[in-house]
Amino acid sequence: MAPLQFAPFSSAVDASFWHMLSRQKLDVYKLSDEPHPVLGYYTMGEHPDMPARVCVNQAAFAPESAAASSSPSSSSAKAAAPTDLEAFFAQLASAQVASLPIPTQSFPALGTLFNANTADAFKEFDKKAMLEDMAKKMWGCITSGAAIKHPALLNRFLLLCFADLKKYHFYYWFAFPALYVGELESVAEPAPLFDTFSASQMASFQASHAELSRTHPDQAAFFLVSKVSDDKLQAHALADWAAAFPAEATDDITIGFADPCALAKNPGWPLRNLLLLLSHWKGYLNRNVRIICYREVSRGGELDLSQSIVLTVRLTPLSAPDLAEGPKVVGWEKNAKQKLGPRIVDLSSSMDPTRLAETAV
Amino acid sequence: MTAFLQSKLHGIGEFLTPVLKASKFKETGVITPEEFIAAGDFLVFKCPTWSWESGEESKRRNFLPPDKQFLVTRNVPCFKRVKSMEYSENDERVVEGDDWVETHIGHESLQKTDLQEIPGDSSAITAKSHASAAKDDDDDDVPDIEDADGDDDDIPDIDEFEEDNLEACDPSALAAPSAAAGDADDNILRTRTYDLYITYDKYYQTPRLWLFGHDESRKPLSVTKMYEDFSQDHAKKTVTMEAHPNLSITMASIHPCRHSNVMKKIISNVEVAGKELGVHLYLMIFLKFVQSVIPTIEYDYTREFSF
Numbered sequence: 288m289a290p291l292q293f294a295p296f297s298s299a300v301d302a303s304f305w306h307m308l309s310r311q312k313l314d315v316y317k318l319s320d321e322p323h324p325v326l327g328y329y330t331m332g333e334h335p336d337m338p339a340r341v342c343v344n345q346a347a348f349a350p351e352s353a354a355a356s357s358s359p360s361s362s363s364a365k366a367a368a369p370t371d372l373e374a375f376f377a378q379l380a381s382a383q384v385a386s387l388p389i390p391t392q393s394f395p396a397l398g399t400l401f402n403a404n405t406a407d408a409f410k411e412f413d414k415k416a417m418l419e420d421m422a423k424k425m426w427g428c429i430t431s432g433a434a435i436k437h438p439a440l441l442n443r444f445l446l447l448c449f450a451d452l453k454k455y456h457f458y459y460w461f462a463f464p465a466l467y468v469g470e471l472e473s474v475a476e477p478a479p480l481f482d483t484f485s486a487s488q489m490a491s492f493q494a495s496h497a498e499l500s501r502t503h504p505d506q507a508a509f510f511l512v513s514k515v516s517d518d519k520l521q522a523h524a525l526a527d528w529a530a531a532f533p534a535e536a537t538d539d540i541t542i543g544f545a546d547p548c549a550l551a552k553n554p555g556w557p558l559r560n561l562l563l564l565l566s567h568w569k570g571y572l573n574r575n576v577r578i579i580c581y582r583e584v585s586r587g588g589e590l591d592l593s594q595s596i597v598l599t600v601r602l603t604p605l606s607a608p609d610l611a612e613g614p615k616v617v618g619w620e621k622n623a624k625q626k627l628g629p630r631i632v633d634l635s636s637s638m639d640p641t642r643l644a645e646t647a648v
Numbered sequence: 649m650t651a652f653l654q655s656k657l658h659g660i661g662e663f664l665t666p667v668l669k670a671s672k673f674k675e676t677g678v679i680t681p682e683e684f685i686a687a688g689d690f691l692v693f694k695c696p697t698w699s700w701e702s703g704e705e706s707k708r709r710n711f712l713p714p715d716k717q718f719l720v721t722r723n724v725p726c727f728k729r730v731k732s733m734e735y736s737e738n739d740e741r742v743v744e745g746d747d748w749v750e751t752h753i754g755h756e757s758l759q760k761t762d763l764q765e766i767p768g769d770s771s772a773i774t775a776k777s778h779a780s781a782a783k784d785d786d787d788d789d790v791p792d793i794e795d796a797d798g799d800d801d802d803i804p805d806i807d808e809f810e811e812d813n814l815e816a817c818d819p820s821a822l823a824a825p826s827a828a829a830g831d832a833d834d835n836i837l838r839t840r841t842y843d844l845y846i847t848y849d850k851y852y853q854t855p856r857l858w859l860f861g862h863d864e865s866r867k868p869l870s871v872t873k874m875y876e877d878f879s880q881d882h883a884k885k886t887v888t889m890e891a892h893p894n895l896s897i898t899m900a901s902i903h904p905c906r907h908s909n910v911m912k913k914i915i916s917n918v919e920v921a922g923k924e925l926g927v928h929l930y931l932m933i934f935l936k937f938v939q940s941v942i943p944t945i946e947y948d949y950t951r952e953f954s955f
Contacts, residue, residue, distance in 0.1 A: 290819060290820065291820065292819075292820055292821065292822040293820055293821060293822060294822045295821050295822065297866065298866070299722070299723060299841075299862075299866055300866075301722070301843065301860075302860060302868060302895075302897045302899075303703075303704075303895045303896075303897055306895065306896045306897060307704075333697075334725060336725070336727075336839060337723070337725055337839065337841075340723060342722060342723070344722075345703070345704060345895060346701070346702075388702070390699040390701075390720075390722075391692070391696055391699050392696050392697075406804070409809075410808075410809055414811065414814055415814060415815075418815075456803065456804070458806065458809075465818075465820075465821075467820060470819055470820055471820060550822075553822050559820070585695060585696045585697055585948060586948065587948070588694045588695065617815050617816075617818040617821065618815075619814055619815055622810075622865075623865035623867075626810050626812065627810060627811050627812055627814045627815070628806065628807070628809050628810030628811065629806055629809050630806075630867075631803055631804065631806050632867060632868065633803050633868075634868065634897075636868075636870065636871070636898070637860075637868065637897050637898040637899065638896070638897065638898075
């Protein structure tokens with residue numbers, strides 16, 4: 288069968304993010320080049336003509352600022368950088384999503400920001416090593432089981448920046464790490480959701496996913512789907528595998544994820560890390576797994592599931608060398624020319640106070 | 649300069665205007681902050697692509713709850729330019745009185761095959777927008793952001809930052825379409841997107857709509873380019889560039905000076921028809937009538953909604 292191809296994430300940075308970064312740089316980071324946590328988010332795919340986006344805005348800095356102001360040692364600026372980023376992310380990933388500063392019906396993406404002091408320093412970042420280091424930490428979350436309990440730990444990004452504060456130019460480069468050990472093939476052609484499941488099955492699933500999002504919002508991005516009866520499906524947290532599939536030998540394993548992509552034949556990027564997690568965790572089952580690429584879109588006051596698709600892949604165990612060396616990683620975002628390179632944004636017209644007066648003329 | 653002064657005066661005026669307490673919604677079309685919150689909650693409930701945000705802490709307005717300072721919906725697609733839409737008088741319907749015209753009423757959602765970006769013609773832009781646009785174009789000392797192909801003189805060339813060998817070609821990644829239009833293999837259409845914000849304008853006591861546009865590769869749109877997405881009738885008089893009250897960013901805004909009049913007329917028409925209009929519907933109606941200014945921006949609102 289055809290190799291499975293995943294639609295990469297594209298970055299979407301609000302101008303308000305750059306304004307806040309400038310302020311953090313002047314007030315908090317100063318000349319420090321320590322990594323800082325930032326919070327982004329993605330939503331389910333709305334339109335096949337729109338890329339899947341990870342968005343960041345001015346609220347991306349809020350979790351770190353909140354942690355810094357509540358910590359007793361926050362008097363010095365340096366204390367603002369959490370010393371253990373991984374522990375901080377684990378906290379964020381287990382937080383009730385409603386308490387995070389992201390829009391309703393969106394899913395958190397945990398970012399690590401490195402802000403360079405000069406354009407040269409930005410250029411000289413050891414990008415390969417930085418992404419591999421992040422991959423190692425994510426692999427650690429998979430092998431320790433932390434990512435099963437808190438699946439948001441699978442949604443990470445790396446953001447390298449340089450802010451030229453005199454000119455209001457911002458250089459940046461995102462990476463959305465995807466861990467993998469080899470190419471994946473799809474066992475069956477990707478199919479529309481309603482070809483596989485009946486309307487009543489999906490109605491019951493939708494209600495149960497909404498309930499999961501309400502009671503365990505941190506579990507709504509990656510989930511298991513069990514068949515309660517012929518016309519009833521139920522969503523479960525990943526960690527509830529035993530409850531969802533009491534007979535491990537069952538042939539009817541269905542999982543799902545909130546899919547930021549809306550294409551008819553391709554799943555979105557977050558599925559890659561989920562599949563690696565499953566290969567490591569349940570690969571020994573060696574069987575086909577059905578995947579619901581769940582796309583619940585609000586249109587004119589109604590929720591529409593019709594863009595969701597279903598994939599089938601073979602879940603196989605990881606080989607010993609894979610386990611020894613850990614998985615490979617990819618994920619640097621390409622620039623507008625489709626080259627591996629950073630982007631630059633000029634906000635002088637919307638941020639420079641002297642220009643503000645001019646545009647008002 | 650007049651507009652600059654006006655905007656400053658508006659700031660002072662807003663400072664001096666007392667917060668509206670009693671509801672005057674039916675008589676005058678204006679709403680109180682409480683009614684704004686109620687209407688916003690209803691909008692978020694009906695159209696979950698909209699959500700409340702708090703903005704910058706230092707810019708919070710104390711007559712609104714900290715977590716409900718303004719409404720926002722991001723990355724709203726704008727598939728084509730206003731001028732590229734075929735247009736005749738039959739597509740117009742006067743919404744109320746002579747203040748607002750609903751445009752492009754016969755136009756359905758766009759098909760991908762129809763979409764070709766038409767380069768903007770900035771000569772159509774007149775009055776103050778033209779003045780500032782011309783300034784943008786002519787003054788070489790001022791970096792501007794409108795060069796879509798990235799060859800702007802003032803933006804540093806970052807080709808040298810590219811690292812082709814950073815990672816091996818990944819066969820499991822779906823190749824993105826090239827940014828250039830017309831590629832037959834494109835399965836993702838590159839399109840402009842807008843972030844839409846609704847704030848409460850204390851001076852005019854109405855909601856106010858703000859827009860921040862991004863081009864096909866997610867670079868901010870210049871004023872000139874954004875004007876291509878505004879109805880030409882309104883671009884000249886109703887859209888201004890100002891600083892967003894809760895964020896330190898300048899963006900386009902639909903000036904609220906006529907909003908209460910239009911709302912009042914809509915409300916009285918509904919009452920003549922023997923129906924009552926709840927204040928919670930205010931923002932739904934507001935979004936429907938501002939669509940006449942931005943006919944190609946496809947934000948979510950309840951389309952079946954009737955007055």
